[in-house]
Amino acid sequence: MxxxxxxxxxxxxxxxxxxxxxxxxxxxxxxxxxxxxxxxxxxxxxxxxxxxxxxxxxxxxxxxxxxxxxxxxxxxxxxxxxxxxxxxxxxxxxxxxxxxxxxxxxxxxxxxxxxxxxxxxxxxxxxxxxxxxxxxxxxxxxxxxxxxxxxxxxxxxxxxxxxxxxxxxxxxxxxxxxxxxxxxxxxxxxxxxxxxxxxxxxxxxxxxxxxxxxxxxxxxxxIDLGLFGARRQDAAVREAGETLILSVGRLVPKKGHDDLIAACARLRRQGIAFRCRIIGEGPLRETLQAQIAAHGLDGVVTLDGAMTHADLIALYATANVFALAPRITEDGDRDGIPNVIAEAMAIGVPVVSTRVSGIPELVRDGETGRLVPPRDPAALAAAIEDILADPATARRLAEAGRARLEGEFDxxxxxxxxxxxLGCAGCVPQAREGGGTRFRADSPTAPSSLAKASS
Missing domain, CATH: 3.40.50.2000 (Glycogen Phosphorylase B;)
Incomplete structure (x- = not known):
């Protein structure tokens, strides 16, 4: 320290x-x-x-x-x-x-x-x-x-x-x-x-x-769009060779991962071939893993833990759809606009999420993504299926999502x-890219390449 x-x-x-x-x-x-x-x-x-x-x-x-x-x-x-x-x-x-x-x-x-x-x-x-x-x-x-x-x-x-x-x-x-x-x-x-x-x-x-x-x-x-602008999402998806549903967020109740797992069970019963990866850590890991097993989704839906941000950016580019199903919990806890939604949109991944809190300010249903009611796995599964079945619409939503970010979320x-x-209008911008550090390389606060998935 x-x-x-x-x-x-x-x-x-x-x-x-x-x-x-x-x-x-x-x-x-x-x-x-x-x-x-x-x-x-x-x-x-x-x-x-x-x-x-x-x-x-x-x-x-x-x-x-x-x-x-x-x-x-x-x-x-x-x-x-x-x-x-x-x-x-x-x-x-x-x-x-x-x-x-x-x-x-x-x-x-x-x-x-x-x-x-x-x-x-x-x-x-x-x-x-x-x-x-x-x-x-x-x-x-x-x-x-x-x-x-x-x-x-x-x-x-x-x-x-x-x-x-x-x-x-x-x-x-x-x-x-x-x-x-x-x-x-x-x-x-x-x-x-x-x-x-x-x-x-x-x-x-x-x-x-x-x-x-x-x-x-x-x-x-x-969102620092410069970190995402060079990715070619379509090419990465073709190279991956599988249909990937990606979700990123802490394993806590307000993220709605249990609804996503239930939606995946519906998609599986309908004969749709896919893999779902959930990136993040949290107290619900054992509960969610038990739900995956109960639905017979072992190996189809995986809880992949923490990931470096650089690796996460690369993973976004291989996804066919990004899905996150936030909800308002009984004690009133909720998300604002999860950054991971914006990051997926910045890469060019079509997004499915819920009508909760500020999410509709970024994800506009049918325009920049798809929105469904919270706590509704059937609607979530249907929206994901629609995107997987219609690549042209998926591409249109993804392009509009990126444009929305460039307009108000840069x-x-x-x-x-x-x-x-904060009264900094008269401050002189730094002429260089990046900056130094106040952390010694040998201190406990020295940087590392590993970062958890942000929420």
Missing amino acids: PAFASLDPAAAPAGDAPVIYIMKRYPRLTETFILNEIRAMERLGAKLHIVSLLPPEPPPHHPMVAEVEAPLHPVPPMSEAAGRRQIAAAHRRAIAAAPGRYLAAFGRAMLFSARSPNPLSVWKQFLRGGVIATLCRSHGIRHIHAHFANAPAAAAWFASMMTGLPFSFTAHAKDLYLTPPQVIRKRALAASFVATCTGYNVKYLAGLLDGETDRIKLVYHG LWTTTRRLHAL
Whole structure:
């Protein structure tokens, strides 16, 4: 793990004032959409610092982590004596720097904890906020931005209270719908703006803010189309010599893999020859494997685990159809627009998915792909069969899907929007391709070629 960066104000770097990014955990293999955004922000000229509230995931990491220049500041662990001493030191500095602001933040934490069903969580974010506040002063930060509306946004808000700096956050999916609405409302009204990755989320947030919608900004997750443009999907499919249904996503309930397996059983009973590969890891592996066996699909449907991103891109190109069947779970968890859908479309693979959350904003039924109701294996099987039986329609949908990405989901288009919202419009873009790294080659955060399938 990288050492916690110095809290000494003398260590503050020279140059234009940077933005601090707060994540629950960084690097994280399944959050390549944030990694892509950070890379693009830096190449557009933004100066960043990154705070990880939890220790970084152990290796392997996505190779693109090596291209990020922003220094990484893991919050000291509260479970360790040394970490607690660092946190206490940071809070002493925060008090000394602005005692009135600190006391106001402390009073707000007392109020929040009295009203919260989980007061310990409130105080945890307050402690993290004090560390972030001292980091902001040490490194001349001008704006605080958090990814996710739950713990990162809470810690960002406390840091904002202690420093007077503006803060903002990006709301995604689980963090937005599993956080109490009244909590989201308070954080959104305190923020300078709230970015979110789907129009579906925009409508939800607008309902919480009673017309205070100017601060809600739609910023889609962009795809770096340059990584996909050179693939020849049709040639790869012919070379593969089999009919492949591909799905990518964590093995968790909201991904609907059980519906896809049930759909595959229907296709098999109809005499359709195919192979289905599901890429990803998760807690449902044993349950899904048992379902595959119960349907007699061993060797036809396979759970292939994690895969390097480079290998995944090559695999997309061999697929006849990409299928993912997300749903809203009983506790309200759901996807936004799964990045893997956009990646498949970028390669030129026709997509079948469900009418859930923001997916219809990218996959338009009959235009850029096929959509079916969630939890409907029969409809899912029928849509997959239609695509497999009609190569001309499949090609038309794939071409329209790629064009849709180029119009509104290009990484550089979407990141420039956030770049401007964060006040980086005057930053000077980097003249070179790629960047250096703050990770030592011998450190636990050194990059590796292995990456899990992103969700």
